[in-house]
Amino acid sequence: MLETVISVNNLEKSYKNVDVLKKINFTVKKGSIFALLGSNGAGKTTTIRILTTLIKPDRGDAQVCSADVVKQGNKVREAISLTGQSVAVDDILTGRENLRLIAKLRHLPNAKEVADELLERFNLTDAADRALATYSGGMRRRLDLAMSLVGTPSVIFLDEPTTGLDPQSRMAMWKIIRELADGGTTVFLTTQYLEEAEQLADQIAILNEGTIVADGTVAELKQLLPNGHLELRFAELDEAKQAEVALAAYTPVLDEAAQIVTVTMDGTVKQMMAILGELEGANIPVLEFSQKSPTLEDVFLKIVEHGKEGL
Ligand SMILES: Nc1ncnc2c1ncn2[C@@H]1O[C@H](COP(=O)(O)OP(=O)(O)OP(=O)(O)O)[C@@H](O)[C@H]1O
Known part of the structure; x- marks a missing residue:
């Protein structure tokens, strides 16, 4: 069984x-x-x-790498690194200088090699000797993450690692994060x-009003919301409107521009046949239909709106 690296209790x-x-x-x-x-x-x-020992809890306790975050702060800090929302790097120094500085601060004997290896890994070698002020947002984030990996921490904490990045930089960041986890680093x-959580996370916890309202894999969270949707498209708007009336029992939503009626269903073949039968009986021809599973977003919105009990 996999070892527990972070444990949070009450x-x-x-x-x-x-x-x-x-x-x-x-x-x-x-x-x-x-x-x-x-x-x-x-x-x-x-x-x-x-968890990164910057503030203390009022009650309860937490361990990171078997060390208590309050009583053994030093031990926790040795095992972790934190990359925050605001990029904590020096603008006047170059990328290489920033990395070497951190390596020296961490008393690593081979600061030069560590910096070179990280620049290479984060695809920053070409820009290594340029002042940071000239870096793009994506490059800064990569350097920030590279800096947090100096000294090979066991656990890295990333606070909103891709906020503000364009899709390409975001995907590059996802790749790096996956590689880190594949190499045995725990990523929080x-x-x-x-979408980021859905793409990346092995486990997701949803925090709402100070309580963890859901915790599990993406598949487990989706099971909290068994209802799916059926999208029905019609050749004529008039038919779509008739379908909306005929399917009133299934909370239909009409998209007039697309001539699509979306109804909520339990995902069973039986119910799908009942819905299609209803339309057949009313003589409303369906151009095409497709079933949609709930997305993580559906689950999240539902939980945040109604709490877990309301699901
Ligand atoms: N030092 C502080 N003093 C008073 N209230 C604070 C302090 N720090 C945080 N809060 C409040 O605690 C609540 C939680 O803040 P926190 O920053 O943990 O939320 P978050 O989930 O990270 O939000 P965001 O997505 O906006 O970053 C907020 O209502 C915030 O205003």
Whole structure:
């Protein structure tokens, strides 16, 4: 069985009268990618700040690499690195100088080699001797991540690693993150992009109003929302409108421009046949239909809207 690298137990944190974290619990396995999802202000950064020893919880405890984040902060800090939302690198120095500086600060004997190897790995060799001020957003993020890998930490915390990146840079970042996990590094990331969590994460936890409302693999989370959708397209808008009336029992949504009616269903063949039979009986010809499984976004929105009990 895979080793647990992060363990969070009944963690609580409040600021004045705001209860940011209310007894949260989760565990993260070695070499996995864990994504913490939540709306703005849900408490994601607060969780990361506690796990990286920047702030202390009010109650509960957490261990990272078997060390307690409050009582053994030094041990935790030796095992981790944190890459924040704001890029914490020096603009006047070059990429290479930034990396060497960090390697020296970490007392690595081979700072030059470490910097060269990371520049190569992050595809920054060509820009290595340019001042950082000339780097694009994607290059800065790559350098930021490269800097956090100096000293080969066991666990890396990435707070919204791809916010503001274009699709190409985002995919390059995803590739690097996957490679890190494949190499045995545990990755803890927060993201506002559900697609990012769906693409990358082995395990996802959804934080809502200070509570973990869902925790599992993408497939497990999707099972929380068994309902799927059936999209029915019609040749004429008039037919689509008739279908909307005929299928009133299935909460239809009409897209007039596309002449598509989307209905909610339980995903069974029986119900699909009942829906199509209904239209057949009413003499409304369907041009084409397709079944849609719930996306992670559907699950997230539903949970955030209604809480887990409302699913
Ligand atoms: N130092 C502080 N003092 C008072 N309130 C704070 C402090 N830090 C965070 N908060 C509040 O705690 C709540 C959670 O903040 P946090 O930054 O953890 O959320 P988040 O999920 O990371 O949000 P975002 O996606 O916007 O970054 C917010 O309501 C925030 O205003």
